[in-house]
Structures are given as C-alpha cells and as structure tokens.
Amino acid sequence: MARRTRTRKLIGSGLAIFAIFGVMIASQYIPRDTPLFLAVSDKLAPVMTILRSPVIAARQLDNQATKYFNTVETNERLRLENARLMAWRDEALYLRDENKHLKTLLDMAADLEVNPVAGRVLADTRSPYARSVLVDVGADKGIEKGQAVLSEEGLAGRILEVAPSSSRVLLLTDHNARIPVKLLESGLLAVVRGGNARKLELILVDSRVQAKEGELVVTSGVGGVFAPGIPVAKVVSTGEIIKVQPLTNFAKLDRVVIHKRPTMGIVTFGGEATDE
C-alpha cells in the first residue's frame, strides 16, 4: 500500500514538472503584453511604491545633509556657472532664430513635437536574462509603446508594454535592444546593440571607417522611433568590436522623462514592422 502511494506520488510530481516545463516552452509564444500579465504588474504597483519609500526617504535625507554642508561652495560654483550659461543663452537664442530662418528658406519639414512626461521608477526588474524597469506612468498619461525614456544623463530605453497606470521600459542594455544612432563628431551612422552587459556594442553602417575613442553617440532619428540628437553613450574602446558606455547610470535610475511623440513604424516584439 505504502509503495503504491509512493509510486503514485512519484508519477504525480514527474507529471507536474513536465507540465511546468510545458508552460515554460509555451510561454515563449505568448506575447508579453497580454492584459493578464499587464494587470499583474499594474496591481502590484502600489505595494512596490510602499516598499520603495524607505529608499527614497534615505536618499532625501542624504541629499539634505550634503546640501546643508556644501551650501557656500555650491553657491559660488552656481554663480560662475550662471554667468557662463547666460552667455550661452544669448548665443542659443541667436542660433535658434537663425536656424528657424534658414529652415524656412530651405522649406524643411518641421521636427515632430515632443511632449515630455515625468515619471519615477517603481521597480527595478533587471534579471539575469532581461533588463527592464517598471515606471509609474501608463496609458492614463498617454504613454504609448515605443516612446523614448530618458534619464538625467541621456537615453535609458524605450517603452515596451503599457498598462493603465504603469509601463515597462526596455533598457538599452537588454539583449533585444537595438537603437539607431550616429557618432556626433564624424556623423557616421550606426546601431547600438545591448547584450545584457554593462557596455553596449556599436555596429557601424559603413565598416570601412573607424570610430574615435571618447566620441559621443546620439540617436540618429532613423526609423522615426526616437527624436534625433538624444545623447546615448560614449565610445570607450575601438577595434574589431566597438564598445560604448551608456551615459545613464542604471543602478541609480530613479526619475525618468518619457518623450511623448507620435512614433512611426515601430518594430514590434516579434520583429515585424507595423505602421501605426
């Protein structure tokens, strides 16, 4: 009798394990933005906000203390910076005016308008095989799939899934991330590819030319997903494989800005292009 139940149990657990492996394989064919999946992370958002609050409180306290002790130095530095920026501002105003005139003369198409929406990182869901974070703005703020997500330093990623009040951001470093970029100085077109590592790989469109170390990499706007000119990374090593270091510090990612912008021809998860 005892042996019989043991055999039965063994068969039972074997079947259960097979069933779970079945689910794992089947899940490869289920799109990630199924309403049920979106609802799970959306409903967990309030709990994550509470769990996140001690970290934010600690950080604010630290900020306050640093501010208090550095006031005089900061003040002096800001005054100098202000003087420098005023000069820049005059030049920028002049250039903007000139740019507008020249564009009208050339009859160039106007740039698409960008509406920034601010958000905060709810959960850092970077895991061994995927690099993504959840942010606390979603469809109710007009967020759409494919929009660019910026940190204080530069591009952080793009919107992958949108739930009613939260959305998932695919970071630059994810295995699936590909971003059309150009090198700022030489103007060479390239694609930045993530590989679940800290550094990104730069693939030049024209392989006969070489990138320079320390060169800034910005979005090229090719493909129409991102606005052109968003800083992305810096070239750190050249050679057979060109490595670039993202400007965004993903460990400190907290406040983000999402560029609300009509996106044209988004590449979907399956790799097919759709015209939306």
Added chain:
Amino acid sequence: MSNWHFTPDPRLPFLNFVLPFLTVFLLMLLEFTPGTPLSGIMPWFAMPAVFYWGLYRPQHFPLWLAFLMGLVLDIISGPVLGLYAIMYVLIREVGKAQRRYLVMRNFIMLWLTFSGLLAGLLLIHTFFMTTVGFNYDSIVPLKFVQTVAVFPLLYYVLARGHHYLVYEGWI
C-alpha cells in the same frame, strides 16, 4: 480525558494562513527596490522564506500557492514563464519531504541543504535558458552567493518572529 495540559485557542488563528503568503510576497518584491547600489543584482530574498515555510508549515503554504507566487515573480521579471514557479515548487517540496530529517538537525545542516538545492535548481535553470537561446549570464552565480549569504539572517528573523507569535499565543 484529563484537561490539565490546557492550551488556549490562538488569538489570531487566521495569521497562520496569511503569514507565509505575506512574507514570501513582500520579500519577493523587495528584490525589485529601485535606486539602491545593489538594485538589479539583489539576492532572491523570497527563496529562503519558501524553504522555511515548506519545512515548518507546509500545510499553510500549499503547493499551489508556491506555484502562484513563482508565476507572479515570472510575470514581473522573467522573460520565461514558469521558471521561478518551478523553483518555488521544488524548494517547497524538498523542504516538506525532508522536514523529518531536517527539523531535528542543527542549522548548518539546513543551510547546506538549502544551498545544495538552490545550486541544483540553478543548474537546471541555466541549462534550460541556454537551450531556449538566452546568453549565459554571470549574474546567476552572484545571485546564488548572495542568496546563500542572506539565508541565515532571513532564517533567524523568520524563526524568531514565528516562535514569538506561537509562544505568545497569537497563532
């Protein structure tokens, strides 16, 4: 029937069912706290708790709950569904199956069992992920070491809290 060994009814009996769920759930989400230096490379906080409840209170932490919690973790983080679900279920099952031998042993034995189990599960995990076509990721061994390292602390907190609630007559 003598009544001299009398234990009063617990004051909050429902806590028995809530506590395993709540601890596993909160520890699971703790892994995703953003903005800390360790964000993105946090240990799997919930796994020691899953082992603990499988070992000491399997009747209050049923198999389906372990599976469901793992599935939620998969939906939040993983690119493959069922990966953490299978880990949670197996950790709970091994804890439950070995409770007879483990409960009476010392803590080191418990720790070693958990570490061995986790190492085995991660081998399956890595094997599966590389077969499906993902790159091998060096974060996996780091997370393993971290999880094994936080096990004693989590075990101590869980056991202390649990004992307190039991002996003070709450559950």
